Amino acid sequence: MRILKYIFLLILLATFALSVFIATQKGDFYVERSMIIKSPKSTVFNFANDYRNWKSFASWIKEDSKTEFTYSRDSIKKNRSFSWVGTKGNGDVKTFLIKYGDSIIQNMNFDGTNYQLIWFFKDTIGGTKVRWKSKGNMSFKFKINCALNGGADKVIGNMLEKSLLNLDKSLTYEMDTYAINVNGVFKKLGCYYMNQTITSKISNVPKNLSIMIPNLVSFFKKNNIEMKGKPFVIYHTYDLTKGITKFSVCIPIKEQIFTSPGSDITSGKLNPFQAVKTTLIGDYSHTKEAWDKTNNYISKNSLSRDTEISNLEIYIESFEQIANPSKWKTEIYIPVKSKIAAVAKPTTSTSQPISTTENQSEEPLQN
16 A cells, blocks of 8 residues: 555656646747748738638648637738637637738737747749748647657647648649630620729739728728629720739729719729620639630631720629639620621630529620
8 A cells, every 4th residue: 555655656746847847848939841832922822811711721720620710800901810619729810910922920829829920922933932930939738748749840840731731732722623614795784883993013913902802892881882793893904015004993883973082982984895705713813814715715706806995804703702712703804896797606614614604784695
């Protein structure tokens, strides 16, 4: 009996000594991992910057099928956040600094351990080099976990490595899953709209759209203006030689509204016009292919471009409604002067078959 008491006392002393040892160990950590993601930089940045996508690549969440999520109202802007409750732990992440296309800085709390997560994105051969840093101070519970599993660099490093692998896999699927359908000649119906106009580099259009569309939507909500359709863009000029475009981001309204002089948001009217319509289901990086196929259709069917009317893109389903780029739906309209006598069979380019539906603000032209 006395021997058992001694054994118990030794175990108790050993446990106490181990606890003291772990508690007095340095709690600060700094871990970094990097990987080349086989997707364009803007696509990788936007995907990682949207918290709705984290459940598809964050390893500590993806490996727990019972995780429940709560998102802030806006999941892609500064100061937005999301939290989770799972069998492997609870936590939350909040973004406090974004440099578009370059870096993101976030704060994460995971079961009492505070992390600062820092992302860097850089164009490179084969895609985008992503560097993901994590630094912070370990809770006592996490110190025990690290002590038993090879240290913070191994534990957190494995978490970052798995997440980057998942990110690459998810984006490969999202980029490869798309469809382009040249629908034929349609009459695009007109509307009144509110708009904001800028001139920018063509390469910066996706970045500007990600800022301007939410800002315009916020303007509608703040002023209690009803949206009467999906956001669209009018390309006033598109200079490929200089790489510059002047465009307006627009949202349809029921009737014309006048804003105060000097406001950067104004109103306009879109008159009906005839155009070749193309539907893209998938990431915006495929828009060039969609435009090329539309222009090929126009040339093949001896149509005449109407250069007096600007080209349009309508965002039927965009990043605001859907996180997955493979499910975004964009309609392209290139104006033409006359309806062809015989319309060729619509062309289709697709990685995986995806069904589409027609927009109600248009009318197909019959032969």
